[in-house]
Amino acid sequence: MDERMSYLFVYGSLLNDDNEFAVYLKQNCTFYNKGKFEGKLYEIGLYPGAIADTGCGLYVYGSIFFVDDPKVTFAVLDEYEGFGTDEPYPNEFIRQLVEIEMVNSTKMSCWVYLYNLPVKGLPEITLGNYLLYKKSPDLLQPGD
Structure with a gap:
């Protein structure tokens, strides 16, 4: 890799x-x-799910990590996220390369676990920041 x-x-x-x-x-x-990427963030239950949605004008905020041993680390995280051929189909999350904009406005490609199931009816975390939402759940918008 x-x-x-x-x-x-x-x-x-x-x-x-x-x-x-x-x-x-x-x-x-x-x-x-x-960093951040253009997309939407949803409350799934005990955790959030994000979808990439260029052109929506909303962002999902988070952190970028350099993965020291990608083969081993991604195997562990893929299992946690329910991604892979050994996981139930369709996978709840998929790991995809997404363009991330960093705080200094430069961009880079990073792996992101994106939600892979329908979002209709799920409450949207419109600020796109899960940790902020966890502190103030009233920032949730009802789903469609």
């Missing part, structure tokens, strides 16, 4: 300090920068 494919953008439960996989991520990856 080439180095530019060794970056992961996380926006949800992998940012929670009390999540064992977030701990794993921080032990096996290096924080690189804050």
Whole structure:
């Protein structure tokens, strides 16, 4: 895997300090920068799901990590996210390369776990920031 494919953008439960996989991520990856991508963020239940949606004018905010050992780390995180051929079909999340805009306005491609099921009726986290939403759940917009 080439180095530019060794970056992961996380926006949800992998940012929670009390999540064992977030701990794993921080032990096996290096924080690189804050960033955002054009898309929408939804409340799925105990975690959020994001979809990429260029042209929507909304953003999903999170952090970029450099993945020290992509083969091993992505295998662990893919299982956590329910992504892969060994997981129920259709996968709830897919891992896709997405263009991320960093705080200094430069852009780079990062892997992102995107929600892969229908979003109709799911409440939207319109600010696009899961950690902020967790502090103030009244920022949720009802689903369609």
